[in-house]
Amino acid sequence: MSNLIPRDEEDQQRRATRYGQLVAQYRPRPPIGRNLALAFVVGGSICFIGQIFYNLFLELALSPREAAAPTLAVMILLGALATGLGIYDELAQIGGAGAAIPISGFSNTVTAAAMDYKREGFILGMGAKMFIIAGPVLVYGIITGFTIALIRVFLLGM
Amino acid sequence: MSYFVAFIVGGIICALGQLVLELTTWTPAQLLVSLTILGGILGGLGIYQPLVDFAGAGALIPVSGFGSAVATGAIVEAKRIGIIGLFTGPFEIVGLGVTAAVIFGFLMALVASPKE
Amino acid sequence: MEKKQGDRTYMFANPPALIGAKSVVGPKEAAGPVGQYFDLKIDDPLFGERTAEKAERRFLIEATNATLEGANLAKDQIDFFLAGDLLNQIVSASFTARELRLPFLGLYGACSTMAEGGMLAGFLIDGGFAQNVLVGVSSHYQTAERQFRYPIELNIKHKLSAQYTVTGAGAFLYAKGGDGPYLKGVTVGKVVDYKIKDPSDMGAAMAPAAADTILQHFEDTGREPDYYDLIFTGDLGKVGMQLNRALLEQCGVRLGSNYQDGGVMIFGGDGAYGAGGSGCACSAVITAGYILRELAAGRLKRVLLVGTGALHSPLTWQQGESIPGIAHGIVLER
Numbered sequence: 001m002s003n004l005i006p007r008d009e010e011d012q013q014r015r016a017t018r019y020g021q022l023v024a025q026y027r028p029r030p031p032i033g034r035n036l037a038l039a040f041v042v043g044g045s046i047c048f049i050g051q052i053f054y055n056l057f058l059e060l061a062l063s064p065r066e067a068a069a070p071t072l073a074v075m076i077l078l079g080a081l082a083t084g085l086g087i088y089d090e091l092a093q094i095g096g097a098g099a100a101i102p103i104s105g106f107s108n109t110v111t112a113a114a115m116d117y118k119r120e121g122f123i124l125g126m127g128a129k130m131f132i133i134a135g136p137v138l139v140y141g142i143i144t145g146f147t148i149a150l151i152r153v154f155l156l157g158m
Numbered sequence: 159m160s161y162f163v164a165f166i167v168g169g170i171i172c173a174l175g176q177l178v179l180e181l182t183t184w185t186p187a188q189l190l191v192s193l194t195i196l197g198g199i200l201g202g203l204g205i206y207q208p209l210v211d212f213a214g215a216g217a218l219i220p221v222s223g224f225g226s227a228v229a230t231g232a233i234v235e236a237k238r239i240g241i242i243g244l245f246t247g248p249f250e251i252v253g254l255g256v257t258a259a260v261i262f263g264f265l266m267a268l269v270a271s272p273k274e
Numbered sequence: 275m276e277k278k279q280g281d282r283t284y285m286f287a288n289p290p291a292l293i294g295a296k297s298v299v300g301p302k303e304a305a306g307p308v309g310q311y312f313d314l315k316i317d318d319p320l321f322g323e324r325t326a327e328k329a330e331r332r333f334l335i336e337a338t339n340a341t342l343e344g345a346n347l348a349k350d351q352i353d354f355f356l357a358g359d360l361l362n363q364i365v366s367a368s369f370t371a372r373e374l375r376l377p378f379l380g381l382y383g384a385c386s387t388m389a390e391g392g393m394l395a396g397f398l399i400d401g402g403f404a405q406n407v408l409v410g411v412s413s414h415y416q417t418a419e420r421q422f423r424y425p426i427e428l429n430i431k432h433k434l435s436a437q438y439t440v441t442g443a444g445a446f447l448y449a450k451g452g453d454g455p456y457l458k459g460v461t462v463g464k465v466v467d468y469k470i471k472d473p474s475d476m477g478a479a480m481a482p483a484a485a486d487t488i489l490q491h492f493e494d495t496g497r498e499p500d501y502y503d504l505i506f507t508g509d510l511g512k513v514g515m516q517l518n519r520a521l522l523e524q525c526g527v528r529l530g531s532n533y534q535d536g537g538v539m540i541f542g543g544d545g546a547y548g549a550g551g552s553g554c555a556c557s558a559v560i561t562a563g564y565i566l567r568e569l570a571a572g573r574l575k576r577v578l579l580v581g582t583g584a585l586h587s588p589l590t591w592q593q594g595e596s597i598p599g600i601a602h603g604i605v606l607e608r
Contacts, residue, residue: 003489003525004466004482004485004486004489004521004525005464005466005486012467012468012469013469015468016467016468016469016596019468019469019470019482019521020468020469020470022517022520022521023470023475023478023517026478026513026516026517026520027435027475027478027513028434028435028512028513028549030180030433030434032177032180032181035176035180035431036173036176036177036180037173038176039169039172039173039175039176040169040170040172040173040176041169042172043168043169043171043172043173043175043220044164044165044166044168044169044170044172044216045165045169046168046219047164047165047167047168047169047215047216047219047220048161048164048165048168048215049215050164050168050214050215050218050219051160051161051164051165051214051215051216052161053215054160054164054214054215054218055160055161055214064210064211068210068218068227069250069251069254071215071218071219072218072219072224072251072254072255072258073254073258075219076255076258076259076262077258077262079262080259080262080263080265080266081262081266083266083270083427083429084266084267084269084270084427085270086270086272086273086427088427088429089426089427089428089429089430091429092428092429092430092431093430093431093432094431095172095431096176096179096431097172097173097175097176097178097179097186097189098169098172098173098176099429099431100175100186100189100190100429100430101171101172101175101189101190101193101220101221101222102168102172102219102220102221103219103220103221103223103224103255104219105190105221105429106190106221106224106255106259107258107259107262107263108427108428108429109425109428109429110259110260110263111259111262111263111266111267111427112272112424112425112426112427112428112429113263113425113428114263114264114266114267115266115267115270115271115272115425115426115427116272116420116425116426116427117425118267118271119324119325119326119327126264126267130260130263130264133187133424133425133428134259136187136190136191137190137191137194137221137224138252138255138256140191140194140195141194141195141197141198141224141225141228141248141252142228142248142252144194144195144198144199144202144225144228144229145198145201145202145225145228145229145231145232145247145248146228146232146244146245146248148198148199148201148202148203148229148232148233149202149229149232149233149236149243149244149247150236150244151202152202152203152233153233153236153237153243153244154236154241179431183472186430186431272416272425272426272427273426273427274302274319274415274416274426
């Protein structure tokens, strides 16, 4: 039996640990500083664009609370558009979290899934799988909001 | 001025998110869910709204803004109409987000196909 | 003659000849550093089809048809068609077999399928069960992404160690008699799992299996690495290649400059493709395109081909399992 085949469960665990160290040695180091800077610039720019629309809606005599909704809607539209044009994934390759965190990233996940799963049909493909990536954000956003409000309004009476 | 602040605050939130991705084994999905939950908690405690007042889109656009809006929506409605408000309150922002994403996503998917 | 040598190596009494092979690739592979070696270069990654899955089948059908034509053999002379791919239920292989109407044995070895197929062709022919065996494998960037990872247009920043699935197909015709490099022997792989869990670390997941098969091969045959002009791993990529070398060194085997990897060769270390190419087609097109031409020209005389595969599924990964690897070795000599 070759030296590299583990003899038993314990031996495998030992080898795996040692191998993990070897892998960490050879793992390519990402340019963290550069990635942070790119995330900052890409994310900031998307928010900048959002601010343009936010100000626009405020100018149209909407209150800050009322201006939020159309701003988000526009950013969702832009995210979908950029995804359809095939440029949002390239933006993400550059900006990482800077593209994922804004609401346009949420919209990208829905559009990307819709585009991809269209091949399996409109109902079972696109319809069923449109939220396959964005689902968790919705689920846990709703759970959190509900829970916090429950605690604050009904348990703490605030 | 508001443009500058939005850029900086939005940029910082995204940079912090990128830092988490670099230093931990978190997947982007885990990061986004955590950020949403964080926004929800801060929003529920009333801490997120001042950030929105200050930074505008810089706080609204990141997904933490979404989380905060869900929480504040639930709180406002719960105070207004009671327990049912917990269920209808999130609807305003969730409804907006989901409806917009579905409509625009669907339309784009009709006309566009994935490219490598 | 005793065919079995050592633990897991078999030397054929009547080595089959690899009488023909064809490689079909997509645009990115054609544009890579070994692009000139591929037989058919298709501009459109969807090959004119509506879905990527249909496209992948066309790649495989083209490769198999071209191979049969090139070797001047009719379908009714083929005893077995061995094929596999990365997709669930190996549909590219099965649907191609449907078109070809040949006796079909479907294989799943992930990216090691080309070597696995060659090995089985060797057993069938040397064992006297077949005269001609056709082996085919395919992979496609879009079908692999959809199944194993994410929708194509999704915003995701790929890690540096991640690999890029090769779009293409390779087909190989092994025969009882004839000209061509000879399949002299094979070393059968075992599944080796050193608990790598991240699919972005595929090279690291497969390297232990590759090192194990290579080590076992040298132990079984008593040969040294310099017996071969080329030792070739299918798709360990930049990172996996280094890990393979390191593991072998720890076991006292040093690979020299005669060691190359398909994943690194196909995109030439271009960072846009991460650590390099992967997929069943990676090892297949480089073998059919580059290695066979070099063997024919006499620039290579003895090659140890090690196909490497990662045997996880999207579900096992989601359930927190690690990624087991396997590697099969086949020896081609002029």
